[in-house]
Amino acid sequence: MADNAQQPINIEAIMDEIREQVKAGGPYEDVPAFEGIPLDEPQGPVEAAMLSQRIAQRAGNVAVGNPTPRYDGSKWKRLYKKLVYKAIKCALTPLGQRVTETNYVFLQCLEDSADVIARQQQQIDQLTRRIEALEKGK
Amino acid sequence: MRIVQLLSVISFGDAVSNDARAIAGILTENGFENEIYAEHVDNRLPRGTAHALDGGLHLSPEDLLIYHASTGTQLNFDLPSFGGRQVMIYHNITPREFFHGYNTEAEQNMRYGYEGMRFLADKMRYCIADSDYNRQQLRQMGYTCPIDVCPILIPFEDYDREPDQKVLKRYQGDGYTNLLFVGRVSPNKKHEDIIRAFYCYQKRHNPKSRLILAGNAGGMELYADRLRAYAQTLGVADRVIFPGHIKFDAILACYRLADVFVCMSEHEGFCVPLLEAMHFGVPIVAYRAAAVPETLGAGGLLLDSKDPWIAAAAIDRLARDQALRAQILEAQKKRLADFSYASVRGQLLRCIETLKSL
Numbered sequence: 001m002a003d004n005a006q007q008p009i010n011i012e013a014i015m016d017e018i019r020e021q022v023k024a025g026g027p028y029e030d031v032p033a034f035e036g037i038p039l040d041e042p043q044g045p046v047e048a049a050m051l052s053q054r055i056a057q058r059a060g061n062v063a064v065g066n067p068t069p070r071y072d073g074s075k076w077k078r079l080y081k082k083l084v085y086k087a088i089k090c091a092l093t094p095l096g097q098r099v100t101e102t103n104y105v106f107l108q109c110l111e112d113s114a115d116v117i118a119r120q121q122q123q124i125d126q127l128t129r130r131i132e133a134l135e136k137g138k
Numbered sequence: 139m140r141i142v143q144l145l146s147v148i149s150f151g152d153a154v155s156n157d158a159r160a161i162a163g164i165l166t167e168n169g170f171e172n173e174i175y176a177e178h179v180d181n182r183l184p185r186g187t188a189h190a191l192d193g194g195l196h197l198s199p200e201d202l203l204i205y206h207a208s209t210g211t212q213l214n215f216d217l218p219s220f221g222g223r224q225v226m227i228y229h230n231i232t233p234r235e236f237f238h239g240y241n242t243e244a245e246q247n248m249r250y251g252y253e254g255m256r257f258l259a260d261k262m263r264y265c266i267a268d269s270d271y272n273r274q275q276l277r278q279m280g281y282t283c284p285i286d287v288c289p290i291l292i293p294f295e296d297y298d299r300e301p302d303q304k305v306l307k308r309y310q311g312d313g314y315t316n317l318l319f320v321g322r323v324s325p326n327k328k329h330e331d332i333i334r335a336f337y338c339y340q341k342r343h344n345p346k347s348r349l350i351l352a353g354n355a356g357g358m359e360l361y362a363d364r365l366r367a368y369a370q371t372l373g374v375a376d377r378v379i380f381p382g383h384i385k386f387d388a389i390l391a392c393y394r395l396a397d398v399f400v401c402m403s404e405h406e407g408f409c410v411p412l413l414e415a416m417h418f419g420v421p422i423v424a425y426r427a428a429a430v431p432e433t434l435g436a437g438g439l440l441l442d443s444k445d446p447w448i449a450a451a452a453i454d455r456l457a458r459d460q461a462l463r464a465q466i467l468e469a470q471k472k473r474l475a476d477f478s479y480a481s482v483r484g485q486l487l488r489c490i491e492t493l494k495s496l
Contacts, residue, residue: 009436009465018439018451028447031337034330037368039239039360078196085193 230407
């Protein structure tokens, strides 16, 4: 084994062997394709779960930060822009914080709504099954 | 001469951030005054690691600005106004098509990123690319400045820390063969092809096996759900494990448990997990795409197609053929040496000499 470990390894030859083995070992079943799995198809409880996920996807963007100003142009233009930005920053920062806090409140409301929808969907599914069972029993 | 590294986001544990921090260390060791600035600084980082970019940068003509490009950001367009001699380290931006249908924001962000890269094509004096693949991408985007290749600096000593014992106890010693992929759950990494190959492997070769797909699905929840549904359809959901966002010591445990590392990614600018697998002595089967063959070298079995039965057979060969396994691990060890701290540090210092002469 030590000798084998030191010889240069011919990856292509090994892969050729593997491909030949696979060819000789056929036929093989068709494996279901990933493309066959629907992306957005609503399926009862899955629909409610999709809602939670979509909310979670956007949750990362609720925080409002200070803008990054562009200080381009001549030396005096840049100085003027910098002074103006510093002057308004003291107003912008608390405003941004208030917007962020409001966004978090709305986010919580959305998440709570998604939970309510998910529970109601479960109740709907249970009731649907009961109705189907009752109708079968008629 | 002041050296400033600039990133959009510096966070705890991602490859680009680690690279910036390692470069800062090397610059300091070599007597260069240097700092890191970022639009967003992760507050878990040690104090003083980086400064928040607040109001732009104003560098003098002899200063050096090293910009880490990896995403869509206004910074790509603001950069020319920051002054100094500007160079870019290009870490690659994932093509937006991969995100279509899963995350509109990510799709738009990647488009914005490519627009930014094209905007900067005639504004950089010099670029460093993590891989030759990344270098070729820059050329295709119209970069004509000198571009050198220098791999990402990886803190291999971090991987020798204690792994999560709970994870080890849960999956070790039960006689199962563990297949592993580590990486963000993202459509370009083609987790579905790994699941498909696993289905064929457990069906044809070894039913006593499991697949661990370790990685954060943040922002790609639709994709992650579709993958779970796929595993369910194939009847292997009970043995395909999505740990989600796990701590570093749990990732270490996953590598220690792994018998074979499987990568079917179709877009990578470098692929750090391949080197991690090499470090942990896990043989690799990978699909030949983007920078994967370049990073892998002769250190693994390369697949030319996505035929899951061939992938399964390759995985089985590595899991069972001890002689081949030993040869592959030896080749991986040799390849890993090319990415050692000493080797990459040497390459980086040569790049810095080039930077000084700009």
